[in-house]
Every structure is written in structure tokens, then in C-alpha cells.
Amino acid sequence: MNEMPLSMLLGVLLLMLILSAFFSGSETSLMTLNRYRLRHLVKLKHPGAIKTHQLLKRPDRLIGLILLCNNFVNTFAASITTILAIRLFPQEESSIAIGAGVLTLVMLIFSEVTPKTLAAIKPELLAFPAAWIYEPLLKILYPVVWFVNIFVNLLLRMVGVDVNKNTPDSLNRDELKSIITEAESLMPPRYQKMLLGILDLESATVEDIMTPRNEIVGIDLEDPLEEIVGQIKDSPHTQLAVYKKSIDRIIGFLHLRKVLIEVNQPYFDKQTIINLLSQPVFIPENTPVHTQMLNFKKEKIRIGLVVDEYGDVQGLVTLDDLLQEIVGELITDEVAAAQPQHDGSYLVDAGITIRELNRVTQWALPTEGPKTLNGLIIEVMETIPEPGTSIDLHGYQLEVIKRNKNTVKLVKFLPRK
Structure with missing residues (x-):
């Protein structure tokens, strides 16, 4: 390699930087893909999505392959940089250190941050083409990847992680509720509340x-x-x-x-x-x-x-x-029982159930225990508060507006800060 022309060494170094950018970006894009959109595209027979889906069934093998290639490319780039530094500055004792510093900066900008940022923003742009490259590459390098993964899986089992039993694509009910809540641009609020109501059926009595x-x-x-x-x-x-x-x-x-x-x-x-x-x-x-x-x-x-x-x-x-x-x-007057005010507060009929109030306001008042707002207030206060009483109700500030002999009738929830 010492006999190679400088132009050829620079060309090889450039190629290594491009390959490093590809491996770094494709790793990020494959790991940040929306798995549910990916499954949807698989059902639509998208070729790139099908290849990607197959690779992601064994993420340990895929990650092992990518890191194997990326580390090889980065090490080779460092070796070429060392040779270039010695040949360009033979009299400088610090030429190798300067070369390492320059290479680190160049790789950080062009082979790490830029491709990974692009991959995180548009993962499908790089993930699907990369899948076509990784599939044959995995077959070629499978013995090496398999050998590396033996030690990786052994270390993971020592800390209680079984790769074969990992199910990262499964969602629990709370995560699904968060997805529905954040889908404001895709459906009207009333349909969001309907879907959230269906999810709550499992826990409601x-x-x-x-x-x-x-x-x-x-x-x-x-x-x-x-x-x-x-x-x-x-x-x-x-x-x-x-x-x-x-x-x-x-x-x-x-x-x-x-x-x-x-x-x-x-x-x-x-x-x-x-x-x-x-x-x-x-x-x-x-x-x-x-x-x-x-x-x-x-x-x-x-x-x-x-x-x-x-x-x-x-x-x-x-x-x-x-x-x-x-x-x-859609069929009841829940909103009338919890009326939003211009200052961000809510005027609430204390007879409303906690579940209805949470559904209307998207709050998280506890539903275990008392079923109505009146019952929750009385439980917290251990008495029936007089009008004008201010209460911190599980992090929500309210003021009692009206009560009768044995119940709270009307309260005002103050704007949340």
C-alpha cells in the first residue's frame, strides 16, 4: 500500500468514508423504521419492505453484520489516513496525530452525524435500498456474524435478556392510547374519544x-x-x-x-x-x-x-x-357537565363520573375508588367542603362553587400551569 499513488489512496479513503456513511445511516434507518407502517407496506407487497421485514426478524444478526462492516471500513480508513499523513508530512512527528484528528472530524460530520440525522428523519429512504444489499451480504458473512453473535447472546443471557423471546413490536394498552391521542391530524377529536372509550372497556365495570x-x-x-x-x-x-x-x-x-x-x-x-x-x-x-x-x-x-x-x-x-x-x-351531554371557560378553567358538575371527566378533559384523575367527582372530593377532604374552599385534587386545583346539605354540586377547576 506504501507504493500506491497518493491519488489512489485518497480515492480509497473517500470510498471508505462513503461506505462508513452508508453503514451508519442504514443502521439508524433500519432501527427507527415505523414497524407498523412497515407491516402495512409488507401487506401491500412492497419489495423493499418485505426484504427489510425479513432482516428485522433477527435484529441481532443484522446489527452484528452492520457493525462488523462499519468497524472494518473505519479501521481501514484510519490505516490509509496514517499512510497519507506519513507520506505528506514525513518530517512532522505529530503527522499521525494530525491525520487522526482530521479523520475524526471528517467522519463525524460526513459519515456519522449527517447520514444518521437524514436516516432518522426519512428512514425508508435508506432502509429499503439497504435491505437489498444486506441480504446477500449476510449470507456471505454469516459464519463471522454467527460467531460474533454467540458471544453477544451469551452476554445478554447473563443479564437476563433472551433475544429469541424479545417482542419489541408489541404494544400495551397505554401505548396504544398514546398513539391515538397524538393522532390529532388524522381524525376528529370525537373519534379519538370513541377509540379511547373502546380501549377502556377492558378495565371498566x-x-x-x-x-x-x-x-x-x-x-x-x-x-x-x-x-x-x-x-x-x-x-x-x-x-x-x-x-x-x-x-x-x-x-x-x-x-x-x-x-x-x-x-x-x-x-x-x-x-x-x-x-x-x-x-x-x-x-x-x-x-x-x-x-x-x-x-x-x-x-x-x-x-x-x-x-x-x-x-x-x-x-x-x-x-x-x-x-x-x-x-x-356523541349521544350524551358530557360537555355540558364539564364546561370549558375562556380563561382555561373548567366549570364542572360534581355529579359527573371521573371516567367522563377524564374523557372530556384528557386528564388523569384516579378512577379507582370513588366513581364521581363529588365522591373523590369528599374522600380527599374527609368532609363536605363549604363553597369557596380551594382543593388540590391529585395535582388538579379546584374551587368549590356550590354544595347542598350532603353533596358538592358545582366546582371550578383552575387552569393548569
Whole structure:
């Protein structure tokens, strides 16, 4: 090599720098590829994507191949630089150090930072062409790569990592929720909330979404008939619970479509109501929402009472409540319960459930424990706070605006800093 002309040495050095840039950039591009877009392109039969997908099934082999080639190229470039430095500056004792310094700077700019930055921004631009080169190169150098990987895999097993069991492409629910939340430019916010609602079905129970016991609207058969008739005619609900004195003594559910035909007849009485009742359905409070949706469909019913472990009625849940958990404000007035103000604050009805509030505001208030905002405030304060009280509710600042004797009614969440 000492006999080679300077022009040839410079040409070889330039080639090494180009190869080093290729190996560095292709390594970054292959490792930063969007794996889900890659799978999509594989389904579309994209040739480069298919090659790349095959290589990435064994990333240890691919990385071993790239680093093997890159280290060889960089070492060869350093040797050529040493020869050039000695031949150009034979009298300078520091010529080798100067050559090493210049080579380091050149490689850093042209063979490392520039190609890796480009590869990180546009990984497909380099990854797909590189896959066509690496596939035959891996076959040629496979014995060397295999030998290196034996020691690499052994070292990884010593620290508890099994390359064969690694599944980097799998997503957990929280990561998938983050992807949906960040996809603002691809879908309207209402569809984002719908998808997030579907993901939350796995963790939600009927207790999370039920109408609480004290808010159940029903017919007490102990009331006068005239009062019952007025309640039937004025009710905004399709079905009403019918009981005697207490919701714990439930008799059944009355469908208003059936009873409105009879209510103006001269023979209409309480017995007529009883004859039109459907049997009550009782649902354990810890039943998952997705399970109850299947139960409603299988049993062809739309309403049930939620009971605790002692059989006491805790609330009421309908098929509409379950659908609301998915589609949210498309069919309900969630936004009216949490109204954004011009200063960035929120005026919130304290009867709203924590899940609904989180869905509307994209906050992260805890859903374990109390199900409503009122319940969460009372749990934190251990009392029913007076109007004007300021509270730090799990990192969210709020002020109590209105309360009655036993509940908080209205609060104002201050803008988050």
C-alpha cells in the first residue's frame, strides 16, 4: 500500500468514508423504521419492505453484520489516513496525530452525524435500498456474524435478556392510547374519544358507569294512582323501575310504550301496571362493561339493577350507558357537565363520573375508588367542603362553587400551569 499513488489512496479513503456513511445511516434507518407502517407496506407487497421485514426478524444478526462492516471500513480508513499523513508530512512527528484528528472530524460530520440525522428523519429512504444489499451480504458473512453473535447472546443471557423471546413490536394498552391521542391530524377529536372509550372497556365495570341509587327514577306503588299516572306521562325515560317504598323492594321494569296505551282506559289501576312489568335483572357491580354488553345482547334486554355482594341495589345500568362508554358525547351531554371557560378553567358538575371527566378533559384523575367527582372530593377532604374552599385534587386545583346539605354540586377547576 506504501507504493500506491497518493491519488489512489485518497480515492480509497473517500470510498471508505462513503461506505462508513452508508453503514451508519442504514443502521439508524433500519432501527427507527415505523414497524407498523412497515407491516402495512409488507401487506401491500412492497419489495423493499418485505426484504427489510425479513432482516428485522433477527435484529441481532443484522446489527452484528452492520457493525462488523462499519468497524472494518473505519479501521481501514484510519490505516490509509496514517499512510497519507506519513507520506505528506514525513518530517512532522505529530503527522499521525494530525491525520487522526482530521479523520475524526471528517467522519463525524460526513459519515456519522449527517447520514444518521437524514436516516432518522426519512428512514425508508435508506432502509429499503439497504435491505437489498444486506441480504446477500449476510449470507456471505454469516459464519463471522454467527460467531460474533454467540458471544453477544451469551452476554445478554447473563443479564437476563433472551433475544429469541424479545417482542419489541408489541404494544400495551397505554401505548396504544398514546398513539391515538397524538393522532390529532388524522381524525376528529370525537373519534379519538370513541377509540379511547373502546380501549377502556377492558378495565371498566358496570359500577363505573351506573346511575347511582339516589338518582334512580322509578314508580313507588305505594303512591296514589293519580301521582303515578302523572309520573308516567311526564317521564323522559323509556323504562321505569317499579317498587314498593324502596328500590330494594323492586317488582320489575315498566316499559312506557306498553303502559301509555292503557293509562287513559277507565279500568287502568295499579294491577294493570303490575301485569305489564318485566322481570328485574340484577347485575353484580364488578361485571366488566364488555361482558354486560354481551349479556344484554344475549338476553335481549336493555336495563338492569346493579347490586353489591350483599344483594343491595347500588344503581341502575342501561344499554345506553354502555354505549355511552364507547361513543361518549356523541349521544350524551358530557360537555355540558364539564364546561370549558375562556380563561382555561373548567366549570364542572360534581355529579359527573371521573371516567367522563377524564374523557372530556384528557386528564388523569384516579378512577379507582370513588366513581364521581363529588365522591373523590369528599374522600380527599374527609368532609363536605363549604363553597369557596380551594382543593388540590391529585395535582388538579379546584374551587368549590356550590354544595347542598350532603353533596358538592358545582366546582371550578383552575387552569393548569
